[in-house]
Amino acid sequence: MTLTGNWSYPTAMKFGPGRIKELPEACAQAGIKKPLLVTDKGLAGLPVTAQALDILEAAGLGRAMFSEVDPNPNEKNLDAGVAAYKAGGHDGVIAFGGGSGLDLGKMVAFMAGQTRPIWDFEDVGDWWTRADAEAIAPIVAVPTTAGTGSEVGRASVITNSETHVKKIIFHPKVLPAVVICDPELTVGMPKFITAGTGLDAFAHCVEAFSSPHYHPMSQGIALEGMRLVIDNLPRAYADGTDIEARANMMSAAAMGATAFQKGLGAIHAMSHPIGAVFNTHHGTTNAVCMPAVLELNAPLIKDRFDLAASYLGIEGGFDGFRRFVQSFNDSLGIPRSLTELGVTEDRLEDMVAMALEDPSCGGNPVPLTTDNLRALFKAAL
DSSP states (O other): OOOOEEEOSSSEEEESTTGGGGHHHHHHHHTOSSEEEEOOHHHHTSHHHHHHHHHHHHTTSOOOEEOOOOSSOBHHHHHHHHHHHHHTTOSEEEEEESHHHHHHHHHHHHHTTOOSOGGGGBSSTTGGGGSOGGGOOOEEEEESSSSSOGGGOSEEEEEOTTTOOEEEEEOGGGSOSEEEEOGGGGTTOOHHHHHHHHHHHHHHHHHHHHOOSOOHHHHHHHHHHHHHHHHHHHHHHHOTTOHHHHHHHHHHHHHHHHHGGGOOOHHHHHHHHHHHHHOOOHHHHHHHHHHHHHHHHHHHHHHHHHHHHHHTTOSSHHHHHHHHHHHHHHHTTOOSSSGGGTOOGGGHHHHHHHHHHSGGGGGOSSOOOHHHHHHHHHHHO
């Protein structure tokens, strides 16, 4: 069955195989006549990127690209991107790639017209109101992985290159105007990226479902997102050309990022500092941290996961779900400890302090403290 559709939630989305061909129409819909395609260094030379640039060029939209984007993008990448945007006289951004390309592309469009530094717009209180909303350029997002869901997000994660702290930069108008989800773009993902990005989507759904905040719409989306990952990630991992599994994983990624409006928790509070200090893959780090976090939150999330487990086809309620998570990780080649990712205990206290300051803390069912976070990091190490 070919999975295709046009959706208007949470933004205008063109979903289906081969729909990258509609990139010029997406630009027109967003009001972009001279786009800058922003992607990461790894994607810059690949055929999927050349194909997108060819489509733009054939439509008279040029083939301008900026790709000086690190795996954990920082403000230096952003400054260079904004400079390229201004020098080229662009009027919008195509954010193209995985989380790093999408996040930085969105921030280039956001910052090109601002006069204050990026850190003034961190996701704290109403800091987003400091931005000149009229100066934010339109964005078309094209994901090439199925994980972060940044294509439907109103924020980006940017690492401060001096302090090595990841900051979440938020503004409602950072939500892309149009998204093209073409699962054919994800077929070339290597196995370890398929697994890591897929488990990022899973972590978003699990944490949103666990969050104590009230948001029934997100709760429903998180539950179905978990099911899609459980049913389709093993298929995409085993056969990268399984286009139906790839499509369902793209949906799950967008659903995870839509659901976590309800909140994230300790998994992300841990993985943000780990990624900033040790440059680990974000989704893989989430997966390694998940078993310990489920253990911590067990008293407060057991009842809801008892109900969810039967829907997900998992026997044994919450305990069955917890056992499933570890075996799921194992089946996808995920390391069992942070040590195997290169994380060392000498930075433990720094990571605990950074985790406590992470905005994700607020969505964890069990309130996070120095003591229980230290215990979580030790358990994951």
